[in-house]
Amino acid sequence: MGEAPLDRSPHLNSHLIGEFMTVASIPTIAVFPEERLTLDQKIEKWTWQLCRSLEKNYEDYHRRMITSNSERYEGELSQYAKDQLESLNNGTANLMKFRMEFGRKYIKIIQQDYDTFQDRNEYRDGSVHAFIDRLTGEVYKPASWKSPAKIVRFDLRLLTDRAKLHDPEFTGWAGGYLYLR
Numbered sequence: 441m442g443e444a445p446l447d448r449s450p451h452l453n454s455h456l457i458g459e460f461m462t463v464a465s466i467p468t469i470a471v472f473p474e475e476r477l478t479l480d481q482k483i484e485k486w487t488w489q490l491c492r493s494l495e496k497n498y499e500d501y502h503r504r505m506i507t508s509n510s511e512r513y514e515g516e517l518s519q520y521a522k523d524q525l526e527s528l529n530n531g532t533a534n535l536m537k538f539r540m541e542f543g544r545k546y547i548k549i550i551q552q553d554y555d556t557f558q559d560r561n562e563y564r565d566g567s568v569h570a571f572i573d574r575l576t577g578e579v580y581k582p583a584s585w586k587s588p589a590k591i592v593r594f595d596l597r598l599l600t601d602r603a604k605l606h607d608p609e610f611t612g613w614a615g616g617y618l619y620l621r
Contacts, residue, residue, distance in 0.1 A: 479597075483577040484540075486596045487547050490579075490605050491538040494549075494569065498536045498613035503528055536613060537563055546580075546588065547572040551613070569615055572596065579605065581618035593618050 469477070469485050477485065506524050510517040517525070527533035534554035541548040549569040555562055571580040571588035577596030580588030594601040604610045604617075611617055 479577075480574055483572065483574060483596055484547065486577065486602060486606075487540055487549065487572045490570075490572075490596075490611070491540060491549060493606050493608050493611050494538045494613050495535065496608035497611050499528065499533075500608060501613060502533070502535060534563075536566075538569060538613075542574070545574060547574055570618060579618075581615065591620065593620070 467488060469481055470488050472481070472485070474482055474485070503525070506517070506521045506528075510521060524533070528535075536554075537552040539550050539552055541550055548571055551566040551569050552563040553566045555564045568582040568585055570593075571582060572578070573580070578592040579594040579596065579601075580591070581593055583589040594605055596602050596605065
């Protein structure tokens with residue numbers, strides 16, 4: 441019995457926060473039960489979850505920087521800091537995002553920054569965060585935009601590695617966790 445291909449198109453999940461509606465796309469594969477997925481589909485799902493972990497890590501970092509700066513400077517938040525916290529709280533902050541790009545051998549995780557220069561107001565690719573082998577789930581630090589470093593850093597097939605990579609407290613949006621220790 442052949443496996444039916446999964447739809448990669450994102451489905452929209454929306455909810456209201458205050459008077460703003462936030463929309464987050466969730467690919468079908470992310471909500472499929474893992475026992476029904478093939479290994480390459482599981483790797484895609486786990487990579488998507490890693491991207492969400494990195495985004496949560498950056499959100500926590502951003503919030504921590506705003507509040508720690510206020511403590512450092514007489515305990516009072518500037519208007520800019522208040523506006524930043526408000527946008528974080530109501531879900532309208534234009535924070536860093538991470539997206540997946542599928543290549544022949546690797547899934548490339550790309551960091552995206554929100555660009556407001558000359559009223560662009562759009563997300564633009566920043567740098568490659570990591571490479572994931574599409575067949576094995578091995579995670580690599582990038583050597584360049586097009587290729588990974590030679591040494592495997594983590595393996596998404598291993599429960600301990602996967603638990604670490606899906607934990608925003610362990611991962612780092614800047615990629616420090618990908619360096620050899």
